[in-house]
Amino acid sequence: MENIIAINDRKFVKYILKDEISAAVNKVAAEINEDYKNDVPLIIITLSGALIFAAELVQKLTINCRITAVKLSSYHGGLSSTSKVESLIGLTENIKDQRVIIIEDIVDTGNTYEHMLNLLNEQSPKDVQIATMTFKRETYKKNIPVKYVGIEIPNKFIVGHGLDYQDLGRNLPDIYQLYEE
Numbered sequence: 410m411e412n413i414i415a416i417n418d419r420k421f422v423k424y425i426l427k428d429e430i431s432a433a434v435n436k437v438a439a440e441i442n443e444d445y446k447n448d449v450p451l452i453i454i455t456l457s458g459a460l461i462f463a464a465e466l467v468q469k470l471t472i473n474c475r476i477t478a479v480k481l482s483s484y485h486g487g488l489s490s491t492s493k494v495e496s497l498i499g500l501t502e503n504i505k506d507q508r509v510i511i512i513e514d515i516v517d518t519g520n521t522y523e524h525m526l527n528l529l530n531e532q533s534p535k536d537v538q539i540a541t542m543t544f545k546r547e548t549y550k551k552n553i554p555v556k557y558v559g560i561e562i563p564n565k566f567i568v569g570h571g572l573d574y575q576d577l578g579r580n581l582p583d584i585y586q587l588y589e590e
């Protein structure tokens with residue numbers, strides 16, 4: 410049955426259809442278009458997970474913006490969120506006094522976002538916000554606001570539409586949830 414798929418040792422069940430993700434993309438884009446109509450923000454896509462959401466989102470932006478991508482040097486490979494960002498690989502743009510929007514695939518505990526913010530703030534941007542495809546509000550542990558949220562999800566591991574399980578599943582158009590028999 411194609412509603413249930415296997416990736417390595419786990420099974421996943423179809424959970425959020427790509428049409429629902431498209432609607433979330435449109436909603437977030439409309440918010441950004443409104444909030445940044447008088448600015449030229451720098452969009453920072455965090456690779457690899459945010460690639461697909463970001464590609465969809467930026468095409469819906471009608472504002473002027475610059476776009477770049479960074480890779481976070483951190484390690485996480487399984488079902489839990491244990492990563493700690495050490496550096497932002499590839500950020501060559503000068504962000505001093507710039508408005509920055511980070512694009513993410515998921516915000517879980519918020520550790521990644523917080524570390525990224527700290528690293529960016531060392532370069533004195535004007536402000537930094539985040540636009541994330543999915544947000545696990547129940548597990549979010551920080552006081553920093555998560556400004557633009559596509560879809561709020563419960564604390565269950567998901568894969569697809571950019572999100573990976575053991576580096577697999579990013580190419581799935583829909584989002585799947587861990588299936589526990």
Ligand code: IMP
Nearest residue numbers: 490516517518519520521566567572573
């Ligand atoms: P954080 O807990 O907000 O720092 O999230 C750390 C990282 O864990 C995210 O950037 C994702 O790469 C990964 N992650 C957290 N939850 C999930 C999930 O449900 N599916 C896939 N990756 C996840």
Ligand code: MG
Nearest residue numbers: 458485572573
């Ligand atoms: Mg990941």
